[in-house]
Structures are given as C-alpha cells and as structure tokens.
Amino acid sequence: MNYPALLPALVLLPLLLAAVTALVPRGSRRTAGAAAASTTGALGIGVVALIGGGSWELALAGWEAPLGITLRADGTSTAFLALVAVVGTAVTVYAAAEPSLAGGPDFWPLWLVLWAGLNGVVVAGDLFTIYVMLELVTIAAVALVALGGRSAASPALRYLFVGVVGSLLFLLAVALVYAETGTLDLPQATAALEPGPVLTSILALTLLGMGTKMALFPLHAWLPVAHPAAPAAVSAVLSALVIKAGVIVLWRIWFGIADGTAAVQVLGVAAGIAGAVAVFWGGAMALRSSRLKPIVAYSTVAQVGYFAIVLSLADGSAAGWSGGVILVLAHGLAKAAMFLAAGTLAFAYGTDRLSRLHGAISHTPMTVAALAIAGISLAGLPPTFGFVAKWQLLVATIEQGEWWWIGVLLLGGLLTFGYTAAMVRATFNRPGDDEVPAPYPVPAILAVVPFILAIASVAFGVFSAGLVDLLAEDPTARGRP
C-alpha cells in the first residue's frame, strides 16, 4: 500500500464533506456535520499513526516540482497534524453537544473547510499552495467568528482585514522567491536562495505577514477583540489551531532560508524582542481583565511571544526546535481546554464576568479543574507538557549562551500562574454569600471535553521523551545545510 497517497485526502475529504454538509437541511445539519467532522478526525489520527516517525512526500497530478505541486509530511507536520486531529475532535464533540456554543447550523460546513485548510497548511510543500490554504483558513475562520452574533460582525471584519493584509505580504514574499529561484517548491527554493537583500526581504515580509496573522506584538490588537467575540467552540479552534497555521509557515520559511548575515540576525533579534514584550504585555493585560474570555485571549498574545522568541533561539539548536514545536502542542491543548471551559462557565452563568462566577467550583468542579490544570501547563510547571517545552527552550538558551531569555521564560510563567489563579479564585464560594448566582445546569459533556484536553496537556508531558527525539531529527531542526 502506498501510504503517502493518503496526504491529499487530509485536505480533500473534509472539503468534500463540507460541500455535502452544506446541502443537508439546516435542521439535521448538526448530525451530518458531527459525523463528517468525526470522520475527518479519524482520518487525521490514522494518518498520524501511519506516518509514525517517518516522512512522506507526494507529487500531485503526476508532475514533480517545480512544474507540479508536492505535499510533504515530516516529524513536525506529524506533530501538528496530531494536534489538529485531537483538538478538532474534541471541539466537534463539544459543538455537537450544545449548538449555541458553536454558532448554529452554519458552523459545520465552515468548520470542515477550516479543518481542511489547517491540515493543508501543515502538509503543503509549495509556497503558493500555502498562500491559498492560508486564505481558505482565513475566510472560514472569519465566517466562524461572525457566527458569534450581531456584535461579532465588527471583530470579524477586523480579523478579515488583518488576515488579508498578512496574506498579501506573504504573497509578495512568494513572488520574490519565484523571481529569484524560478521555483515555488519550498525545499528547492531554500537550496537555491543566496544570501543578500532579496533573501532578507523575503524573511522580513514573511515575518510581517505571519506576525500579523499570529498576532505577534505589536500587531496583536485584533486578537483580544476577535477571539472572545466568537462562539466558544470557535474561540478554542482559533487560539489552539488557527494561530499555529501562521506559526508553522513562519518557522518553516525562517528555518529553511535564514542565514547568518547581519541583516537577518537583526530581524531575528527584533522578532525576539517583540516576543519578549508580548509575553509581558499579554500577561499583564490578562491579569487586568475582568472577564474569562479576554483573559484567555490575552494569554494567547503572551504565548505567541514565545513562538517568536523561538526564532532567535532555535537556529541550529535541536533543543530549541523541539522545544518550539512542543510548546505549540502544549499551548494548543491547554488553550483549547481553557476556551472550552470558559465557554462552559459562560453558558452556565450567562456571562463570563469573573465577578459573577462565584460558586462555580461546586457547581461544575470539573470545568474549573480544566481551567486550573490548563493554566499550570501553560505556566510551564512540571510535570506538564508545557514544562517539557519550556525545559527544551531553557536548554537551547544555555546552549546558545543567550541567558537573558531565561528571565523572560520565568517571568512569563509567573504571570501565567497569576491570571490562572485569578480565574480559579473567582469560582470559589464566598463565605457568607447570600447572593449566589443561579447557574443553568451544565450538560456533562461540556465539562468533560475541556477536562480531557487539560489532562492531555499534562499526560503528554510525562510521555514526551520519544517526541523530543523525533523532532530533533527533523531536517528543519538542523537549520540551513
């Protein structure tokens, strides 16, 4: 059996299912959509299991690059695909349980398209294919935000503007790559690009374009508006997965073509500084917020900072690379757990104001536990997945002699701990409290799904040694040949 031939199915199956689901009458679309999305999740998990530690490559339409388009999956792709499949399946279960937390029947076709695009960004080996996939992801994600109701239209439009500006900058970078190398295939272009102003500007445009899409400080202002405006299931997907589409594209291109010239180093340091500021700014704003969803959103702004810091850490350092990828996985699981838990609490109390949530810990302890555990993983305390990631980054910091990042890592962890504590404390019962808010009963599934994701963000940390080795062998981890 020729397994790599499964790669296009990761994109085409969910797209086909999206088209079919859109034709199902609105009344029964939830069942059809949930079935279609579960199938997509099963395919993703199956492909991940089959790839294992290997790497796949497939030329489409029978034409090798540069004439045709090639799809590729290496260790990093496998890790991302696994994250998309796990979070995607969890979100599907959650959205199917309570339609109001997903945005109604329009959710399902859009969610399937988004899933197709996310899988596609991960396996695309061609720069223009990446551009089209990013547009697919942007339009689907924007429409999903708009399902958050009338007040979500403005954040959704802002999100669309940001996404399109990012895409145009990236397309300009792609045009320069093609002009310089005559190919759109990423590995071929990587091999052909010579150091010089063209290479530097390709990196700068990609950094700017993807920095916009992943909300890197100071291009982050749209995120704390757009993510909370979306329905809960959508917020989880946006933060856990959609942000990562920008991250993986930036990393692939950066670690593929960055060289040691002074101009590129300046860009790397600039990205690192922006990342460090993001860690503080996002953390501080999260501490100041008085509502759950904005706290979780600002926490994403902070965590994106780490993804930018990886640019200045991971060059030529296997520990930095595997630390970065594991950080993405840990953040994906923890942040999905947090947003879903926040959605559950908002569903039960009709608001996500911290001041209105007291007593939640006895009403739905599992949901609050999910918040707490996910926060501990984000803060990077042992034995969580987040700890493994931060540890790898720490090793890379010391290997590279870049000591000052240690301070950023530690202080960022403290801030994360702080706002997690604030969220959890708000759910405690107040002694002598007469006015306990009367919550709606929470369907068990809405508490179980975030809890399982939070547990996963701890459990994977305990069994992550094999993953670290696998990622360290990735070609990208070794930097420019």
Next chain:
Amino acid sequence: MSLEIGVFDGLLLAGVVLSAVVAVLVPRRTSAVAVFLVFGLLLALLWARLDAPDIALAEAVLGGGVTGALLVDALASKQAEVPRRRSWALATGIIAGIIAFLGMGWVVSRLSEPSGQLPLLVDDHIGGSGAEHPVTAVLLNFRSFDTLLEIAVVMTAVFAATAVSDRSWTRTLSASGELRIIAVVLLPVVSLLAVWMLVAGTTRPGGAFQAGAMVGAGLVIAHLTGTRRTSTRGPWGDALIVLGLVVFILLAFSTAVGGAGWLVLGESWASTAILAVEAVLAVSIGVGLARIFLANRREPGEAR
C-alpha cells in the same frame, strides 16, 4: 521581448499609480469606488501590455465587473461618520510607506536574471496536458490542486456571505417588469460570451474563471430584472454552488483510486476532462458570485 517603453506605457503606468493614490485618498465613498473602477480598467490595459491577455480579461470581468458591482451596490448604505485619524498617525504611515517603498524598490532592482527553466518545462509538457494554452495547462493540469483549492475558497466565501446575511434575499424577489426588456436582450449575449470564453480557454486566453464571472453577471442581471426562472436562491442554487468543488474532488479521488495517482490526467482524455471540469467550475463560480451579490444586496424598501 520588445517592450521598450513608449509614451503610451509611461502614461498608462502613471495613470495606474495616480488612480491608486486618488482611490485611496478621496474622502467620499462614491468617488473612491468610481476611481477604483478606473484603476481596474487601467490595470487590465497594463496586463495586456505585459503579455498577459488572460489576466487582462479576468481583471476586466472579475476585478472590474464583479468587484465593481459589489462595491457600487454597497454605496447604497449610508457613510458612517468616522473620526479622522490624528495627524501624527498620518505622518508615521506616510513615512513608513516611503521607507517600505524605497526598500522594496531597491530589492526588486537586485533580483537575479530569470532562469526561464519553468516556462521551458511548461512548453515541454504542454503537449500531453490536454490544453493548448499554457495558462490553462498550468491551472488545470500542472497545478490543478491550487485551482481546486481556489474553487473551495470561492465556495467558502459564499458560505460566509450567506451566513452573515440576514437572509432577506431568500424571501423576496424585487421584480421590476419594465426592466425585463433589458434581460431579454442581455441574457442571451452574456450566455454566449460565457460559453465562448469557456471553449476558447483551451486554446486561447479565457477559461473557467472568466466564463464563471460572465455567468455570475448574467444571473445578477436576471435577478435585478426579476427573471424568476433563473433564480438560484433555493436548494438548487446551493447544489450548483458546491457542484464545481464536488466534481473536481470526485475526479481527484477517482484518479487516485482507479488511475495513475491524484489528479493525474491521462493524455487521451485530458482535454475532455479539463473542459468538463471548467464547465462545472464556471457554473459554480457564476452562481456563487451571484449569491454573494444577493447576500450583500439591500432590498429596495431597506435603502437608507
């Protein structure tokens, strides 16, 4: 290529840049849209001058036609009072823009000479691709996966615009009988043009996207003039919107399962497959664009 610069080229490029500046700067919505339409027209001329007649056609039909119709239709809404940006923001933006332009200008002047290898590859393999026109061969054979994704983007945009709309367009049809004479004249012409663009696309500039835009234009005219039978608002319209993507994906699956691999077109049937795919793509794009227009449309009573 003998593309030495002449007076016409100079004027054309100056016109493009000038119309871009004015379209962005002019404060009134109506003027901005009008100048933008001029910008699109000048771009189409420039594309023709840059040896890209396909793109010129697409720009005229899609950029000018569809986008133009959407923008003009949006003009009906009241322009909200927006606070003016502070002058320091303006200054920063302009200075950053000038720096970015100078940087980019310097970078493009440092680009290597084109190797010309990929165009040669396209030339070598076009014989068995099923299309005689190189752009069509790239779009529907060599890089057909991107084209499949592109129709997925259009479909998703239709889903998005539909989800965002208030669905008033599903209930009422603004029929204006006196305009029906326009439909009687225009619809056959538009349909003929669409078919011609589709068939011509295999050998000459033109193809599914330009034809699709014509179909869309035809459907919009039909809607505006109240030609009831061409309505694509119901389940039939939904089916036609997803048809292009579904057929393309089914073709991909069948080549993967029963053929030589994903999207590999056999030489003997490639041209038939390409024309068939283009035909369904044109229909889906046309109905899809018309749906986006409808979802955006204000019903007459609603105009402010």
Next chain:
Amino acid sequence: MTVVDLALIAGPAIVVIGLVGHLLVGDLLRRIVALNVASGGVMMVLLAIAARGEAPDPVPQALVLTGIVIMAAVTGVALALARRVDAVTDESEGR
C-alpha cells in the same frame, strides 16, 4: 528601462499606497477599496516577474488569475460583514 522594469517598481509603490491607505482610512468601504488597490500592486509585481523572460511565463500568470478570484471572493465577504457592521451601528445610534 522597459515597461517591465517600470511595472516592477510601480507594483511595490501601489502595494504601499494600498496598505498605508487601508491602515489610515476609517470608513469600512474605503478600507476595502484600499485593500483591493494593494492586491492590484501585488499582482503587478507577479506579472512583471512573468514578463521578464524571452516569452511570458505562464506560471505567475496562473497564480495571478487565482489571486484575482480569491480577492473577489474576499471582497464579497468583507462587504457582507461591512453591511452588517453599518446596520448594527445605525441601530445603536438610536433609530
């Protein structure tokens, strides 16, 4: 200096004009127009790159065709959202 060289310089200029305009303008419809202007600039760069060789390179031309269709789709979604934003703003103004 050929028309191709000139277009290669004018392209980035139009991208910058469009993007700066998009960021500085407040009105939603005008921001959408500015975004379309910027997109036209990117397409100009790609087509100028395609026209550099002996014969026109069909690959960037195909990319531009895809890009134009995507931009038309994006514009449709943006206008649908802008319409909704304007409607919400009108209501909150106490109509």
